Amino acid sequence: MKKPTKKSTIPALVLGGMLAYGTIGDKVNSEYQNTTQENAQLETAQTDYKASALENLTNALAPAKAFAQTNQNYQRPDDATLKEWMNQPVEETLAGTNYTKVNDHNYQREVKQSDQPVMVLFYTNAGEASAGLTALTKTLHEKFPEIKLCAYKVTDGSGVHMSKVNEMRNKYPLEKIPSLLFYDTKDFGSGTEYLSQLHGGIKTLDFLKGEIEFYSEAIPKQFID
Structure with missing residues (x-):
């Protein structure tokens, strides 16, 4: 469009x-x-x-999976709400959302050993990129509540030092921060399928700044075997 x-x-x-x-x-x-x-x-x-x-x-x-059931009562957030999400810290946007905080200690249990599909938001608590990606993540979670939402806070600020980025890359399949990772537990052991692809010509919205595709990652096989 x-x-x-x-x-x-x-x-x-x-x-x-x-x-x-x-x-x-x-x-x-x-x-x-x-x-x-x-x-x-x-x-x-x-x-x-x-x-x-x-x-x-x-x-x-949207994950093209039969088990990703759409919330039949889902209503798209209005523009005022989206703009509010874009101008506040990530954790304020996530407040009231059913999500699990993850870190190095519980990632294996909460994400890799989950019995349902999972999306993991790696974020900084400030900054436009994280705010935009969080707005999309929250919207997806509201529409597809059967996908478990986890959030990993990398830092409280808006920037991430390169040494921290490299440290995170060594632990997780990340290329950049923020990132949104999709895990399909049914594919564990044989490589994780990337659940979704942008199509239809819509890659950005005026109230979601930045290329969402830029922040989405597939999960390489070696990280889940």
Whole structure:
């Protein structure tokens, strides 16, 4: 879906030679009215776009598994809520969500030994990238509650020192922080299938900053055998 954009209401007129003032005025008024009407239609299209964009994105990212049951009472968060999530610490966004805090000590038990599919959010408690990814993660979890949500806080700040990133890479299948990892327990022992792929041309939303695809990782086989 291509996001609709408005035209300028100032007509771009190319006047080839001498035109009567009245003719120019008629042309300006006609083009102005046409453009205003088009912009009114685009205003509606933009509203429809914003209303459906997150729904389309969550559908695109939805695990294509029969056991990932959709919450039949799910309702898409409104724009005001999403913007609020984008402007507050990650843990405030996660407050009230049914999730498990994980660390180096309980990761094996809570994630790898789980009897259900798991998604793990690695985050910093501040920063736009973590805030955007958390907004998507929370939305996915609300829509697909059968997928267990775990969250690993790497740091309280917004930045992560390269030495810390390298340390995390040595322990977990991460390329960057923040990251969202998907584990399908039914595939353990034979490699974990990446549960979802972005498609349909929607990769970002105006209220979810950054490329979500950039922060999503498959789980290499050697990390789960």
